[in-house]
Amino acid sequence: MSDSSNAPLDLAALRQRIDTIDSELMRLISERADCAQQVAHVKTADDPDAVFYRPEREAQVLRRVMENNPGPLHGEEMARLFREIMSACLALEKPIKVAYLGPEGTFTQQAALKHFGHSAISLPMAAIDEVFREVEAGAVNYGVVPVENSTEGVVNNTLDSFMDSGLHISGEVVLRIHHHLLMSSVTRQDKISRIYSHPQSFAQCRKWLDAHYPHAERVAVSSNAEAARLVKTEWHSAAIAGDMAAQLYGLDHVAEKIEDRPDNSTRFLIIGNELVPPSGTDKTSVVVAMRNEPGVLHDLLEPFHRHRVDMTRLETRPSRTGAWNYVFFIDFKGHIDQPDIASVLAEVRGRAQDMKVLGSYPVGVL
Numbered sequence: 537m538s539d540s541s542n543a544p545l546d547l548a549a550l551r552q553r554i555d556t557i558d559s560e561l562m563r564l565i566s567e568r569a570d571c572a573q574q575v576a577h578v579k580t581a582d583d584p585d586a587v588f589y590r591p592e593r594e595a596q597v598l599r600r601v602m603e604n605n606p607g608p609l610h611g612e613e614m615a616r617l618f619r620e621i622m623s624a625c626l627a628l629e630k631p632i633k634v635a636y637l638g639p640e641g642t643f644t645q646q647a648a649l650k651h652f653g654h655s656a657i658s659l660p661m662a663a664i665d666e667v668f669r670e671v672e673a674g675a676v677n678y679g680v681v682p683v684e685n686s687t688e689g690v691v692n693n694t695l696d697s698f699m700d701s702g703l704h705i706s707g708e709v710v711l712r713i714h715h716h717l718l719m720s721s722v723t724r725q726d727k728i729s730r731i732y733s734h735p736q737s738f739a740q741c742r743k744w745l746d747a748h749y750p751h752a753e754r755v756a757v758s759s760n761a762e763a764a765r766l767v768k769t770e771w772h773s774a775a776i777a778g779d780m781a782a783q784l785y786g787l788d789h790v791a792e793k794i795e796d797r798p799d800n801s802t803r804f805l806i807i808g809n810e811l812v813p814p815s816g817t818d819k820t821s822v823v824v825a826m827r828n829e830p831g832v833l834h835d836l837l838e839p840f841h842r843h844r845v846d847m848t849r850l851e852t853r854p855s856r857t858g859a860w861n862y863v864f865f866i867d868f869k870g871h872i873d874q875p876d877i878a879s880v881l882a883e884v885r886g887r888a889q890d891m892k893v894l895g896s897y898p899v900g901v902l
C-alpha cells in the first residue's frame with residue numbers, strides 16, 4: 537500500500553473485478569426474476585384470481601437474508617437490497633397498489649415503500665378512513681396507516697377505523713422517525729418567526745423547540761408534507777418534517793434530528809382483504825368488547841397469562857355503540873393457526889361480549 541505507483545493499477549484491477557461481479561449479479565437477479573415469474577404462473581394455474589404477493593413468504597426471505605448475511609454489509613442493509621429485488625420481481629407480474637395516509641412525502645409513504653419496495657405504486661389518501669375505504673372498495677391491494685408512536689402513543693383514528701371495518705392486518709412496519717427543521721430558498725434563517733408542522737411532530741420536538749425557538753409561533757397543519765409545502769413561499773417560516781418531505785419540496789436543513797427522544801419510532805399497519813398464513817415469527821391483533829363490570833380486565837387477561845402468551849400491546853377505546861361498553865385492542869406474539877393461540881382466543885371469546893381477530897401477520901423484519 538505504501539508504494540503509491542501501484543495504486544492506479546490496483547484501482548483498475550479492482551474496477552474490472554467489480555464489473556465482472558456486476559455482470560454475474562445481473563445474470564443471477566435475472567434468473568431470480570424468471571423464477572418468480574414462473575411461481576406466478578404456477579399460482580394462476582391453480583387459481584386464476586390468485587394473489588401473487590405473499591407477505592409470509594417475503595418475511596421468510598428477508599429473515600433468511602439477515603440470518604445468512606456474511607458482511608461487511610449490515611444485515612438490514614442487505615435485506616433492504618433484497619426487499620427491492622423482490623419488489624421488482626413481483627412488479628413483473630403486476631405492480632402492487634398501495635394506498636397510504638398522504639399527502640406525498642409523509643412518513644406513512646416512507647413506511648409503505650420500506651415495506652413493499654419502490655416498485656409498488658403508492659397512492660396518497662387524505663385521511664385514515666379513506667385508506668380503509670380504498671382497500672375495501674378494491675381500488676388498491678393494500679393500505680398503510682400509522683398506529684402508534686413511541687413518544688406520543690396510539691393513533692386513535694386507526695383503531696376506530698378497525699371497529700367498523702372487515703379488513704385484516706397483513707403486516708407491520710416500524711420506522712425510526714427523524715424530524716428536521718427545514719427552510720426553503722426564500723427563508724431568512726435569522727428571522728424565523730413561524731414554524732409549521734403536524735401536531736404529533738410538535739409534540740415529539742417540544743423540548744427542542746422550547747430551547748431553540750421559544751418565541752416562534754407554532755402552526756399545526758394536517759401533515760408534515762403540508763408544512764414543507766407551505767414554507768416554500770414564506771420568508772419568515774420554517775417547517776418540521778422528515779427526509780421525504782424535505783426532498784420532495786427541495787428544502788434545506790436548519791437543524792437535523794430535533795426529536796426529543798433519539799429512539800422515536802412509529803409503527804404502521806398494512807391492511808388488506810386476506811388472512812396471512814404463518815411465517816414462523818408472527819403477531820396477532822384482536823379487538824375485544826367487554827361489559828363495563830368490575831374485574832373485566834382481569835377476566836380478559838387471565839387466559840393470556842395462564843397460557844404464557846406474550847402480550848405486546850393493550851389499548852382501551854371507549855365504545856361508540858351502546859352494545860360495546862369497553863373495547864380493548866390486544867396485540868400478542870403467535871399466529872391464530874397455532875393450537876395454543878387458538879385455545880386462548882376461544883376462552884377470551886367465551887368471556888367477551890364480542891371479539892374480532894384483526895389478523896395474524898409476520899413480525900416486521902426491516
Ligand SMILES: C=C(O[C@@H]1C=C(C(=O)O)C=C[C@H]1O)C(=O)O
Binds near residue numbers: 571572573588597625
Ligand atoms: C415468488 C413468489 O411470489 C412473490 C415474490 C417473492 C420473491 O420475489 O421472492 C416472494 C413472495 C411473493 O410476494 C413466491 O410466492 O414465492
